[in-house]
Structure formats: structure tokens, C-alpha cells
Amino acid sequence: MVVMSILRAILQASPCRSPWRRFQIPSSVPARPCSLYTCTYKTRNRALHPLWESVDLVPAGERQSPINIRWRDSVYDPGLKPLTISYDPTTCLHVWNNGYSFLVEFEDSTDKSVIEGGPLEHNYRLKQFHFHWGAIDAWGSEHTVDSKCYPAELHLVHWNAVKFENFEDAALEENGLAVIGVFLKLGKHHKELQKLVDTLPSIKHKDTLVEFGSFDPSCLMPACPDYWTYSGSLTTPPLSESVTWIIKKQPVEVDHDQSQKVQSRPEEGETKETAAGTRSIERFRQKLHEAWLLREQKAQEEFRIKKEKEEAARKRQEEQEVWYSSDNQLTS
Incomplete structure (x- = not known):
């Protein structure tokens, strides 16, 4: 209870007093804790980030993420149904640069953009999506498949509005969040992703944002509905074991130019290499505990x-x- 109280205090602290200040959006929109929950293991000067220094805030749980997905360890669950995705493009709000990454946020006061089915017992509302990448294309994804790393990984973050009143509470509790992970690999040009890439020059500087209305993020998902799922955690502090992970098996192709532009989001004056090093999550992959199965859904094979x-x-x-x-x- 003490730990949870401390975590809540961090999430609810004002921007001027909290280490979460780096993840607040500009004053032109209502101030609130950032929904990305990403901070890097080290800061720009390679010192430990303040949240990683606070060892007492790191849960010693057995459901920590990310993990290395091994095909042989995944258990086929015939009871898992395809995930139902229903996104309203009009709920898309803006793209903004928090100094470490960029993310796209959505209006989540109603059930206009939700996912349901699959491993989920309730509807989960879409809050935002963001990407994780590395300094080079050889690595960048948080999860790996049989130790194979992809250039980048897309995360679509949803929260359980049936059990919780707001995203901040859901992020701290079991079954509070559902995150869809999509691997990106180099290949053909992605027409829909280009719409997002074209906005990035407008948010070159930290704490800048640009409106990005009428966008359906389901266009960034693969055609194959098959996925792996497991109960895990946030991959950055507070590392709460609140996430139902849904990892799509089929990667999405983007071309080299799009990959480079997604990776090069530093503030003016920084090089791509130094910025990417601070933006990518530097956390070792966690062991999947035997008590928590990695299940797979094979709708395509069943079909x-x-x-x-x-x-x-x-x-x-x-x-x-x-x-x-x-x-x-x-x-x-």
C-alpha cells in the first residue's frame, strides 16, 4: 500500500515539482501526467534518470515486460477469439514531442475508440500510440521473437474505463491497461504512416504539438489477426504490472526513409545518435514466469x-x- 501511494503521488504531482515534468504537454493544452509513461534508463548526460534511481519504486514482480517471445513456449488457446478493434478517426487529437519521443493522443472520455474481445473481459479505450526504436535499424523493438529484434515497435495504449475512472488509476492496477504491440520491419512504403511522418517536422522542438485530426490507427496494423498475449507490466517506471500485452505476430512494412524519419526526432542541436540513445528504452528483456502463460491466437490458421x-x-x-x-x- 505504501508503494502504491508513492506511485500515485508521482503520477499526480504538479509539473513544477515532479520528475514527470519532462512528460507534460505544453501549457496550450490542459496539464496532466503524460500518458506515455516512458522515460529512458539514462539521461542525455548518461546519468541515471531520477525515476530509475528510486529503487524503492521498482516492483519486484514476476510479470515484468518486455520479454523475448519464443514460439515453442507459446500455448495455443482455442478459447481466444480475434480482437475486435473499433476506432473513430475523429477522436484523434494531436501529435506532440515530449523531448524523448513523439506520440499521438486521442479523446478518451467516451467509448468511441475501443478494443474488445481476445483476452480482454471489458472494453478498453484508446489513449495514445507511440513508437520505440533504436539508433540503428538492426535493433529497436522492445519485445523480440526468438531473440530476433525489429527496427521499431508500435504501441497502442488502451485503458479499462469499466473498472477505473481515469487512465492514471488504470495504469497502476491489474487489468488496467491493454497495449497492442506491432513490429515494424523494412520493406515497402507505408502510405498511411506517411501522413504521420509528414507532421514530424512541425514538432521538431521539445514540448511542441500539432493537431492531427481524423486518423484511424488501425491502418497501422497488419492484415493478419493472429497475436500472442500475456500479462505483463509497463516497461518504464513505475513498472506497474497492469498491462495485458497483445503482440501482433505479423510485422508491418515501412520503407527506409520512413524508418529514418521516425528515428530522427531529436531537438534542434542534437545529433540523431545521441538523441536516439536517450529515447530508446534501455531495459533488459524479462523472463516470463511459469505461472503466467504466453498464449497465442491463430485465427488465420483456424480459417x-x-x-x-x-x-x-x-x-x-x-x-x-x-x-x-x-x-x-x-x-x-
Whole structure:
């Protein structure tokens, strides 16, 4: 209880007195704790970030994230249904630069943009989405698959508005958040992502934002509905074990130019390398505890099996009809 009280105090502290000040949006919009909850392990001068220095605030739980996803360890759960995603483009508000990264925030006072189904018991409202990347394309994603790292990872952050009154409370409690993770890999040009990339020059400086209305983030997700899911945590302080992770199996392709522009979001005067080093999350991947299974949903495979069975049944029906027709001709 003491730890939770301390965490709440941090989240609710005013910008001028809190280390969360770096994650506050400009005064042109209502001040509130940043919904990104990302801070780097080290600051620009390579010193430990204040929140990482406070060891007492780091939970010693067994559901810490991120993890290395191993195919052989994932357990197929036939009870897992496809995730239902319903985003209203008009709820998209703005893109802003918090000095470490950029994120896109959404209006979340109603259930206009929600996800449901899959491993979730309730509807979860979309709060924001952001990216994690590295200084080079060889690494950057927080999660890995069989130790393979992707250039970047997209996180769409949702909160449980059925059980909690606000995002800040949900972020601290079990089943409070649901985060969809999407891997990005180098490939063909992504037309929809380009709309976001085009806004980035307008938020070059820390604490700047630009309106970004009528955008449906489902366009950033892969066509394949299959995913892995596990119960985990925030990947940065306060590291609360409040997250149901839903990691899409199929990565999304972006071209090299788009990848470079997403990575190069430093403030003026910084080099790409130094800024990227502070923006990427420097936390070792955690071990998935045996008590918390990594489950997988294979809707695409189930669909394929269903189609194969239907096709086999159709062929049997045709063969029976041919046999019946031939038999009638012989008897006549």
C-alpha cells in the first residue's frame, strides 16, 4: 500500500515539482501526467534518470515486460477469439514531442475508440500510440521473437474505463491497461504512416504539438489477426504490472526513409545518435514466469483449416453425386 501511494503521488504531482515534468504537454493544452509513461534508463548526460534511481519504486514482480517471445513456449488457446478493434478517426487529437519521443493522443472520455474481445473481459479505450526504436535499424523493438529484434515497435495504449475512472488509476492496477504491440520491419512504403511522418517536422522542438485530426490507427496494423498475449507490466517506471500485452505476430512494412524519419526526432542541436540513445528504452528483456502463460491466437490458421474441411466436404459431395448419376445410368 505504501508503494502504491508513492506511485500515485508521482503520477499526480504538479509539473513544477515532479520528475514527470519532462512528460507534460505544453501549457496550450490542459496539464496532466503524460500518458506515455516512458522515460529512458539514462539521461542525455548518461546519468541515471531520477525515476530509475528510486529503487524503492521498482516492483519486484514476476510479470515484468518486455520479454523475448519464443514460439515453442507459446500455448495455443482455442478459447481466444480475434480482437475486435473499433476506432473513430475523429477522436484523434494531436501529435506532440515530449523531448524523448513523439506520440499521438486521442479523446478518451467516451467509448468511441475501443478494443474488445481476445483476452480482454471489458472494453478498453484508446489513449495514445507511440513508437520505440533504436539508433540503428538492426535493433529497436522492445519485445523480440526468438531473440530476433525489429527496427521499431508500435504501441497502442488502451485503458479499462469499466473498472477505473481515469487512465492514471488504470495504469497502476491489474487489468488496467491493454497495449497492442506491432513490429515494424523494412520493406515497402507505408502510405498511411506517411501522413504521420509528414507532421514530424512541425514538432521538431521539445514540448511542441500539432493537431492531427481524423486518423484511424488501425491502418497501422497488419492484415493478419493472429497475436500472442500475456500479462505483463509497463516497461518504464513505475513498472506497474497492469498491462495485458497483445503482440501482433505479423510485422508491418515501412520503407527506409520512413524508418529514418521516425528515428530522427531529436531537438534542434542534437545529433540523431545521441538523441536516439536517450529515447530508446534501455531495459533488459524479462523472463516470463511459469505461472503466467504466453498464449497465442491463430485465427488465420483456424480459417485455413475450416476452408480445407469445407473444400474436402464439397469434393466428397461431388464424388457422391457423380457416383449416384453413374449408378442410375447403369440401372436404366
